[in-house]
Amino acid sequence: MDAKVISRNIGIALLLNALFMLISAFVSLLYGFDASFTPLILSALITSLVGVFPLIFVSDHIDINLREGFTIVVMAWIISCLFGMLPYLMYGGEFSIIDSWFESVSGYTTTGSTSLSNIEALPKGLLFWRSSTHWLGGLGVVVFMLLVLPTASSFRMKLSKMEISSLSKENFRYKVKQTIRIITTVYLSLTLFGVAILVMMGMNLFDAVNHSFSAVATGGFSTKNSSILYFNSFGIELALMLLMVMSSIHFGLLFSFFTGSPGNIFKSPVVRFYLASIFVVGLFVSLNIKHNSLVVGWGDAFRQGYFQVISLVSTTGFATSDTSIWPPFSILLLTYMMFQCACSGSTAGGLKVDRIFIFLASIRAHLKRQIHPNAVVPIRLGKHVLDRDVVSGVNLFIGLYVLIVFVSALMLSLNGMNTLEAFSASASSMANAGPGFGTIGSLGNYSLVAPTSKFILTIQMLLGRLEIYPIMLMFVVFRSR
Amino acid sequence: MKIRRQISVGFIIIASILFLTSLIAIFEYSRMRRSVTTLMNANIHSISTSRKLMELTDEYNFILLSRVLIDSTINTEEILYDKRFQEYISTIRNNFTTNSERAIADSLSEAYSRYLSVIGASHDVINLGQEAKNEWYEEELTPVYKDLRKYKKELGSLTQAALLQNTEELQQGYYRGIMPGLVAVGVGIVLVILFNYFINSLFVTPLQKIHKGIKNYREYRKSYNVELEGEGDMQDLNLEIRQIIEEAKKRREE
Numbered sequence: 079m080d081a082k083v084i085s086r087n088i089g090i091a092l093l094l095n096a097l098f099m100l101i102s103a104f105v106s107l108l109y110g111f112d113a114s115f116t117p118l119i120l121s122a123l124i125t126s127l128v129g130v131f132p133l134i135f136v137s138d139h140i141d142i143n144l145r146e147g148f149t150i151v152v153m154a155w156i157i158s159c160l161f162g163m164l165p166y167l168m169y170g171g172e173f174s175i176i177d178s179w180f181e182s183v184s185g186y187t188t189t190g191s192t193s194l195s196n197i198e199a200l201p202k203g204l205l206f207w208r209s210s211t212h213w214l215g216g217l218g219v220v221v222f223m224l225l226v227l228p229t230a231s232s233f234r235m236k237l238s239k240m241e242i243s244s245l246s247k248e249n250f251r252y253k254v255k256q257t258i259r260i261i262t263t264v265y266l267s268l269t270l271f272g273v274a275i276l277v278m279m280g281m282n283l284f285d286a287v288n289h290s291f292s293a294v295a296t297g298g299f300s301t302k303n304s305s306i307l308y309f310n311s312f313g314i315e316l317a318l319m320l321l322m323v324m325s326s327i328h329f330g331l332l333f334s335f336f337t338g339s340p341g342n343i344f345k346s347p348v349v350r351f352y353l354a355s356i357f358v359v360g361l362f363v364s365l366n367i368k369h370n371s372l373v374v375g376w377g378d379a380f381r382q383g384y385f386q387v388i389s390l391v392s393t394t395g396f397a398t399s400d401t402s403i404w405p406p407f408s409i410l411l412l413t414y415m416m417f418q419c420a421c422s423g424s425t426a427g428g429l430k431v432d433r434i435f436i437f438l439a440s441i442r443a444h445l446k447r448q449i450h451p452n453a454v455v456p457i458r459l460g461k462h463v464l465d466r467d468v469v470s471g472v473n474l475f476i477g478l479y480v481l482i483v484f485v486s487a488l489m490l491s492l493n494g495m496n497t498l499e500a501f502s503a504s505a506s507s508m509a510n511a512g513p514g515f516g517t518i519g520s521l522g523n524y525s526l527v528a529p530t531s532k533f534i535l536t537i538q539m540l541l542g543r544l545e546i547y548p549i550m551l552m553f554v555v556f557r558s559r
Numbered sequence: 560m561k562i563r564r565q566i567s568v569g570f571i572i573i574a575s576i577l578f579l580t581s582l583i584a585i586f587e588y589s590r591m592r593r594s595v596t597t598l599m600n601a602n603i604h605s606i607s608t609s610r611k612l613m614e615l616t617d618e619y620n621f622i623l624l625s626r627v628l629i630d631s632t633i634n635t636e637e638i639l640y641d642k643r644f645q646e647y648i649s650t651i652r653n654n655f656t657t658n659s660e661r662a663i664a665d666s667l668s669e670a671y672s673r674y675l676s677v678i679g680a681s682h683d684v685i686n687l688g689q690e691a692k693n694e695w696y697e698e699e700l701t702p703v704y705k706d707l708r709k710y711k712k713e714l715g716s717l718t719q720a721a722l723l724q725n726t727e728e729l730q731q732g733y734y735r736g737i738m739p740g741l742v743a744v745g746v747g748i749v750l751v752i753l754f755n756y757f758i759n760s761l762f763v764t765p766l767q768k769i770h771k772g773i774k775n776y777r778e779y780r781k782s783y784n785v786e787l788e789g790e791g792d793m794q795d796l797n798l799e800i801r802q803i804i805e806e807a808k809k810r811r812e813e
Contacts (some may be wrong), residue, residue, distance in 0.1 A: 082760060085753065120739050123579060124746050127572050131750055134568045135757040137789050164742060170734045 079145050084153060085132035087142075091154040092129030095161055096122045098210040102165070105284075106203025114203035117168035125161045152552045155540060158214070159183045165207050172196070176529040183536040185211030187543035188425060190298020190395040190512035193532065195525040197303050202284060208299045209291040215543070216295025216325075216425040217265050257330070264329040265425075267336075268294045272321045279313035293321040296425045298395025298512040304521055305397040312381065315398060319388050323356070326392035326420030347460050352421055352431045356391055359415055360384040363408045370405045383408075386520065391415040393426045395512025395520075402519035409515055413502065416509045417480075427510030427542050429479055436464065436472045478546060483508050486538050493531040503527070507538040562762065562792045569754050576750060580743035587736035591729075598725045605718045608647050612711050615644055620704055623678065627692045627700075638678055644671055660717050667710040674703045765793040769800060776804055 099122035106115040142150070163182035166173040173181065177193040184191045185208055194200070200208075272290030277283060285301050292299050302308035306315060324332060327349055334342045343349055364383030373379045382399045389396045390412050401412060419428025436459060443455040456463040483504045490500035502514030503524075513520040524532060541549055619638050648668055677699050684695045765787050772785035783804045787794045 081756070117739070120579070120583065120743075124576070124743060127576055128746055128750065131569070131572055131753060132757075134565050134572075135761055137791070167742060168739045170738065 079143075079149065082132070082136040083142055083146050084149050086136040086138070087150045088154050088157050089129045089132040091158055092125050092161055095158055095214065096126035096129055098214060099125060099165060099207065102203050102207035102210055105206040106201060109202040112201035112203055114165065114169055114201040114207070117165045118203050118207060120168055121161070121164035124164060128161070148548055148551050152544065152548050155186065155544060159186050159536075159540075162186055162211050165204060169201075169204055171199070172525070174529075176532050177525075180524065180532045180536055181208065182211065183539050184512075185297070185299065186215035187510050187539040188212050188215045188295045188297040188393070188427065189507060189510040189539045189542075190292065191507065191518070191524050191535070191539075192299065193524045193527070195523055197301065205288060205301050206284075209288040209297075209301075212295040212297030212299055213269070213291040216291075216297065217261070260333045261329050264332050265294065268321070268325055268332075272317075275317040275321070276314060279317050280311055281309065281314060289318065290321070293318055293394060293396070294325045294425070296322065296325050296392050296394045296420070296427070296510075298389075298393075300396065306385075307398045307521065315381065315385050318396060319385060322388050322392040322394050322396070323353075325394075326424045326426040327352070328421045328423030330423055331421075345460070348421055348432050348435055351435050352391075355415075355418065355431070356384075356387060359391075359411050360387040363387055363404075363411055366405055366408045366411075372404060386412065387415060389520075390511055390513075391418065392420050393428055393509050393511040395506075397513060397520035400519055400521045401513070402515045402522070409498075413505060413515075416502075416505050416511050419509055419511075428508070429476060432459070433472045433476060435459065436469060437476055440469050440473060475546070479508065482538065482541060482546070486534055489534050490531050493528045493534075495527070495531065503531075503535060504538060507535040508542040510539060510542050565761075566758070569757070573747065573750050573754060576743055576747045580740055580747065583739040583743060584736075587739070591733065591736050595729060598729065602718070602722045602725060604650070605721070606715075608650050609711065609715045609718055612644065612647050613708075613715075615641075615647070616704070616707055616711065619674075619678075623700060624696070627684065627696050638675070660714070660721070663710060663714050663717055667707070667714060670703065670706040670710050674707050677703050761791070762793060765797070769793075769797055773800065773804075 099118050103115055103118035103122060106112050106118055159179070159182045162185065163178040166178035166181055167175065172194050180191070180193045183189070190212070197205070269290050272294055273283075273286045276286035276289055281289065288299070288301050289306075291297070300306065300308075306318060309315075327343065328346070331343045331346060331349060334340075360380075360383050363386065364379040367373055367383055368376060368379035373382060385396075385398045386401050388394075393416075401409065404412075417429055418431055418434050420426035420431060422430045422432045436457065439457045439459070443457050446455045447453060457469050458464065483501075486508070487501045487504040490504055491497065495503065496516065499514060499516040499518055502516070503518050506512060506514045506518075513522070516522070517526055518524055524535070527535070619641075622638060645668075648664060648671070680699070684692055687695070768785050768787070772783050775781040776783045783801055785797055785801075787797050
């Protein structure tokens, strides 16, 4: 394994981070050199100096092998998170070292959990930097890197599999170069669309840009302490719901939807399953909160019910109400949505609805085989018959995912969290969703969580974002050396 | 990039980090020194003036008490025309930073006016009997005096709270002053380690390989087959050595 090649590519990722730090410093300058200007400029300088250092020594002609590729992907995320915490660390305020790390990881992994009790006290430059980490993370440092990595097509394919979930490739066989172009186009278009629609609905430009970054990346950072509840606007909520749903559907399908084949999106069984689950769970939650008199009218019930369901299933984490006080039935449904999450090939985290779909299909096939032991029962995803390896891989992934959630919840409970908080924090961080229930609920924050618990949660966020295996594989690679 | 330039740029980057670190340290500590001096002076001044206000009120009260209870010839006019109280209040008001401090200063000023108006009426009380004097003292003067003291106490508490807040801000300032320096030092160390790694892997190790290859050729007549990845001065050097060895081989064979 060549450390020079690894350092060169991580350097490129750092330069991209430095660019966004500079943009954030410019935002700070626009708002009258607020308190975040110096931290952001210094962070940008330090990050760019470190980023450019390997580029001096390592030429771009050296090829990348698979081992190096895995290490680049994982290390690029971790080192981006490390350098991304510099503006917070230098700013001070509520940010201790662990809080800066938590905020940075939460940003890059598009989790959206915050350790801040007063977000509105942050200067504009730093608020913009928080949202930028979402935006950068949403598109994926690695996807950015694919554009600049040397020509190694077979490796590129493997990288994109890791980054956007292997399942998407089973469904949509795009060439990698085309995939990158599609992802970038859809991502930029969605962001601009988000800004425009939010401004139209009455948000100011600064908030609109930040919330659009956050919604498109399915992150959840808001510029307000009470998240979307602050705006108390049905128009803004509707716009965000649309943006969250769009951002959590496979980008390739969105691309074809807007470029001449709108029918494709509804032909996909995964998308149909996803939209149906939103409709059904949203309906049940709305009926349940109305039945328990937690809202005044039916309009409010559907408005709050659907917003929270979409917010959690898309792993965004915006809030318009405190879901912690909702009835257990609704809390359990929302918890299920935190596991199921959205489509692969989008910026959403979690298990992904594709895996749930395959898991259910494999149960059905297994039952059929019990009745007809000699029958050949294929497991299909749309028109594609899935390979046995893919199906067993999916089921293993689900098992491993649930195991990690459970073990982490146990560790969190040892640190003083109650059962509901420990389990919901663990599930939420693993799914990169953000809010849990209790003090860390939709309108709460992680400021009171113990530092060791915060560290555990950040590890989960990284595991969830990279879909577990790459991080584990990196350790295997190091051991095999 | 040529070796000379690579090493120069590497050193320039490390030097930039060190320069940045020292610049941050100088800037932050100069700022801290200025703010510490200003804050401490303002707080000391406020506390000192609050203490003077308290002493002045006690002095007034002692004069009034002496006139009412002991000697009716003692002059209380000086209290009415004493400008020190208002001066102290305006001094404190200039140092105020919060709305609650301003509100208390206004209340204090108001209480002082009421106190003065009660004192102004003391001429009529002197001619009354001891019982009436005691009654005036208890029912008229004592309440306004207590009010005055109450607001002064509150002002003192607020000044102390402001001092506490300033201390926290100072701690925060120190944190902000130290952290960029610490980060830059940490990054500097990482860069030095990286620089060492690059120098070793890109220049020292290839040189050792070339040296070993030449030695093997010269001493044991082994063929020179050193391979160096990438492009650069070391690779060019390796290529030229190989060509020289090939030429030497041919000449020997001839």
